Amino acid sequence: MNPALLIAAPLLAAFIAVIFKKIDKVVLGVVAVGNIAYSIVMAVLFTGATQIAIGGFAPPFGISLVLDSYSLIGILLVNVAFGLILLMGTKLVGRYGIVLAVSLAALNGIVLTGDLFNLFVFIEVAAISAYIMTTMNKQLKHTFNYLILGTLASGLLLFGIAVLYNMFGSLNIIDIASKLAISGVSAGAMVLPIVFIFAGLSVEAKLIPFGGWVRGVLKKSNSLVGPLLVTGYAAAILLVFGRLTSTIFIMSDGLKIALTVVAVATLVLAEFTAFSKKNLREVLLFSSIAQSGLVVALFLNGLTVAAILVLVNNVVSKLVLFALSAKIADDTGTDKISELKGVFTKYRVLGVGFTIAAMSLIGLPMFFGFVAKAQAVMSLFESGNLWLPAVILLVSVIEGIYIIRILTTLWNSGKEGQVPSKDAQKEYKLNGFVKVSIVALVIGVLIVAAGILPITNIKEFLSSDFLSFITRSMGGV
Amino acid sequence: MITIIISILIALGILVFAFLWQTTLSGITRKIVGRYQKRYGPRFYQNFRDIFKALSKRGITHGWVYSFGVIMAVGGIMATVMFLPLFGIVPFPGVDNFFIYVYLFAVGMLGMAMSAVGSGNPLAGIGVMRALTQMVGYEVPFMIVVLAMIYGHGTSSLSELAAIQQTSGFLSWNLVKMPIGTIVGFICLLGMLGKKPFETFIAPAEIASGPMVEYGGKQLGMLMIMHELATFIEISLFVNLFLGGATPIVFGETTVLVGLSSVVGFLLKYSIVYIVSALISNALGRFKIDQVIKYFYKVPIVLAIIQALIVVFLGWGV
């Protein structure tokens, strides 16, 4: 099974679409479905971690892709999210079919690649397609802002990679990692490349204060771009974080603390910001910034399993939440929470999907989010960290408040101080909500299923082969 | 079973005695107050006349709760009296808990409040409001002092608390052992009795006698009986808690004589407390209700806490 196909197929589709413009949507759809199917097949047939050379040169000299369970989760996540977003927002694809195909290729590339420069290229490609996609929002000023910051980020990333290349004479991540292990480079020497790479990635991962572009771009994004940026892109970039922290980020204590501070500050401040916002999409985008912060913090503390769980939870629930919010905003013309009172009274299935996703996001038990949060807290305890769990839990109170504020408002019409009644119901009209509802509901069922089943015994879940394999495969290969 | 019946009979005896004694004493006090005001005053049995007159009249009723409340009030207060130890005779030994008096008493109060407000008169409502508000004032400091006492003596039984004070004459009275507490107790007693300056809830010239505004006829008569009994409970509580209860005034070998003199001792103390409170009442004006609360939460409660802390931490007065 060659994972390169996951990158090549969308690229090919993009070329086909350039030539046959009329069938671009069909091609895109076929590729998306194909990618999902292919990645599932790869997951089923997965035997062990491998490094696949591309172009005939064996690593570390040539470009290589890494297929381990870590990237497997990544490609599953990215492709499924991409497919679902496409399914929900088919109508919005319009002239952007080619860009979407390219972005799918790039995202797969980001997740799979084992080569730093290759990573840079994929990130660049993904970013460029993101710039183009965000023009859909018709907020060109913000797109321009994104463009500038994205370019800066690429520059920083490239500089970091260049320093690493200068130090080790290699661009292959695993190669560098093994050289690090042998040569025993001092942590102090690694500060410069790490900070630059971290900064470069943080712009895309939206950490505070690097991700300044995100508010303008996502605030008004439609149900195609928005979910894609907060789920597919975020997942891919965060997974890169994980791969780098566990391999080549040999950090001094000071740097580790500094980076953790950035991540935790992102978590706390972004939750605070989300709390202060009144619009659905704005709340959700800041919430996803916060989750990025949490994921990065977990990665920095070496808690890969927990980080992945939190990431998966965030991607899955944000996918539903953001898509539905954008959908509601597109159709009703507003995403102000107070103006959407009782919108779910009419669209109940939609509401159920939204609710389950939201409850998973805040980590209530019986939903997948709880497994993730419990894992995060428990593994932090195991690593002897007592303050970070407290921060996470306190912050999730704030998170809960704004999420519940949204839920109660969206489920119930009626003025404050009055019992909601059917007469006071405001009329909402959503177009083509059936497809969206079904997707939301299916994801909801999956979230609940994933929430109930693994609880069997968290300890057992933790030591199950599937995940321990990730942990093992992360370090060396 | 037999013991219970005997106990109940004793209790009924106490009830009858309480009514006769307090009603007579009320009459005497009216006379004394009359003299105090340079009047002749009524006959000493005037209160009996008032009560029976009221009972014989044909009053009105405002619905079932108006009458039911009165019955509940009288019943509750009677039950409280029946638990009281008198002259060292305890009808129900072991269960004459201080808290029973406080809370069983509340049954009567609740009944009366219910009935008064059930009359539909707003003045009754205001009166009840004032009575309850005042209760928050006097009840808390009183209970704190009693807390100190129970903590110190290790029992909450009223008869045992009285018995402890009878061990070594005057010096073992709580009046001596807990002087601050006794002062608080007496101020609270004035509040309980509704004597001036704590007469806010009756205030005839202001709210037309408050809860009593709509009563006439037998309901009024029953409430007057209740009032006499309630006064008996409050003063006996004070005498038993602070003044040593039924202490003999004659000492000697003859048990009968000592016993009789202890009866006289109790009644004497009782009379003094009641008459003094009546005289104070007639010498003072009336507080406003918020002044009452402010007063109780400034002076008596602080004194009460001081007394309690002295007992709990210093162990004085045990």
Added chain:
Amino acid sequence: MSKKERAVAKRKKKWDGISNFFRANSIWMLMYCTGCCAIELPQAMTSKYDMERLGMGPMATPRQADVILVTGYLSVKTLRRVIYAYEQMGEPKYLVAFGPCTINGGIYYDAHPVIKSLDQYLPIDVYIAGCMPKPEAVMNGFQDLIDMIKRKEANGWRKYQENKEWYRENQIHALGELRIKDEFHE
């Protein structure tokens, strides 16, 4: 009247006798101080004459009172109130009228809003003479009332019950409307 009923009546009479002993010696007043005669009541109540030795005392509301004192002239406006108060009292109840104003209007005999003879509207048990009556007269009047109660002659309330229509007619005639909606505001 059957034998049983007669027995009941007899017993009732006996009880009434006992009751009247208490009633006579415990008279609670409702002072309806409309006119100048009211100024004599403080005298009668306080240390000089000490009404309390007769078992009398002031009360706050008509419900509690046994006797209503109409101390002087009554205007049309006040008569309504007196009637209202009198009807709220529990039975047996008595009415003591002070001064000539309650008999024939006294010095207000030619004033159009003043009620001339009160006994047309309410049954009066005792009149007290004097304009104003001296405290001695007041005390004397009360003593008379007590004696009347003891002799079961203070039956004004019964008269009022029995001749309700007649009284009502007079009341309506004088007042036009017994219970007015409101004179000033609502």
Added chain:
Amino acid sequence: MGISIGVGTIIVGLLISAVLAYVLTKINKTTGAWVTVLAPFLALAAVFLLRDSIGTTYSLFFLEFELTEYGWFFSMIMLLVFACVSFFNVYWMKKMVHPAAYNMLYLLALTGTLGAFMAKDFIGLFIFWEMIVWSSMFIIPFGKSRKASVVYYAFSALGSLAMLYGIFYLYNAFGSFNIQEVLKLAATDTTAALVAFITIGIAGMVKLGVFPFHLWLPRAHGNAPDTFSPILSGGLVKAGGFAVFLIAVVMPSYEAFATQLQFMGVSITSYIFILFGAVSIVVGTLMAIKQDDFKKLIAYSSVANAGYIIIGLAMTDALSVGGAFMHIFAHALASAAAFLAVAAVSHRTGTTKMSELGGLIHRMPLTYLVYLIAIISMAGIPPMAGFISKWMLFQSMIDNGMVFVATAAFFGSIGSFLYVFRPLSAVFLGQLSPKHYKVKKAPVLMMIPMIILSGLTVLFGIFPNIVLRIVSRIQTSVGMEGLQFDGTKIIGSNGSLDPTLIVVIFGIGFMIALVIFLLHPKSRKVELMDTYTASEFIYTPELLHYSHSFYAPFERLYKNAPDTSKWYKAILKKVSEIGGFVSYAFFSSKPRIVVFWIVIAMVALLWGGSV
């Protein structure tokens, strides 16, 4: 019957009936509502039958259950309240926008409480604990307020996440989730015990509504649908007592903190908890006195009563814990009954504002009696169950010489006369407003649960030993000294109480009074408006009804007292402001500002990394 009923069966049954209720309500609203009546009753019967199989464990999928003595006790209370309240659901179906969801969530809340009480491990406890939170969180906005639900969630989340912290801390320390096992181990380790005590204690305090976490109660109880307020106050709140019981007694805290500074007979940690209880008694009482809304008043009274419960549990001697249990039981019955009376009034009149009601005794006499019995119990007056618990608690307080706590408790106890009397006076007594002339009696089906609850309140006020013997068994089961009895007498530390005797004597007193009453002339019945007005003619009943700002002179004295809700609002405002600042400063649409921050951050990181 061959079928053995286990806890698992009950839980699954309830879950299934929740779904069933949802489906049936979609088909027919009334049928669905009847499911919510039947299911708790069946569960009640089932749990009652499980009395003999205490100590046995059950497992359901991945969840482990163990039926403990205290779990059984709490479950019975909860089921009793749920079973009684559910009759009201039938009448509320028409008024709801989401009746099906309501019925389902109602039963889920019940499942959650039962699961939490019977969970064997902490994970199960937490899962069900949160299930209570979210199921009730969705029900509350069906009432008058959406904000109330958010406030409720905010506090609950604070509590449950504190508990989660504690659970994982204990797991990390002792490697197990088993409640009994972990708590026993924690008792030997002061630090772990302290963490457990504080974190799980906070969860309990939040749920109970102890100061400073009391603010959700008036909001949630006051604004929840009328049928759900009794559940919240009578039922769900008591789960907090369960949590506090776990850490205070099951752990047991007196062993764990034996090395701490002892103050007033308890460790300083427990004493701080007790102080919070004392403050909440005072705050709850003062605030309840102020309220004009009937439901908010009872909600604040629940705050005050939560104070007694936590004091009793934290004092950890036999009488105090017994008292706390009795109080949980008595208050559950009484507050549920009181809230049901409110619901009945609200059902007939459409309002719960006391200043708009009055004189309803002439239209709803039975509802009045139910409320009367409830408040007598709440105020701790004999012969109701509430008196027994208060007496026991006072005994303990005096025994330990807790002057300040007792001051608060006495204040709360006497203050409760004030606030419980106000609705009695303003809603049921006084003048009947003409707009309520046509109000009818409460429907029969509403009367059934109310009478059951009142009957039980009276029954256990007369024979409290029925309950106290169970409590005593609970105490011995967790290694405490049990309560002492002598026939109908309860033996206290400095005196004993014979509730049955009190009732007998009260009965005698009442009979004497009745005889006196009957011997004398029959009274003349007059209209309510025929009342003393200084002979002024007044025809407007509202003018003669004293209900608006009832305790005005008293309220005036503390009108400037600090408002706790302002503190929270200030915190949230600060959070919002920081958020606004972050949004403004870091998420600017001007690239140069973001670049500036990036440079700053990188310099900081480089500096931090090289340190």
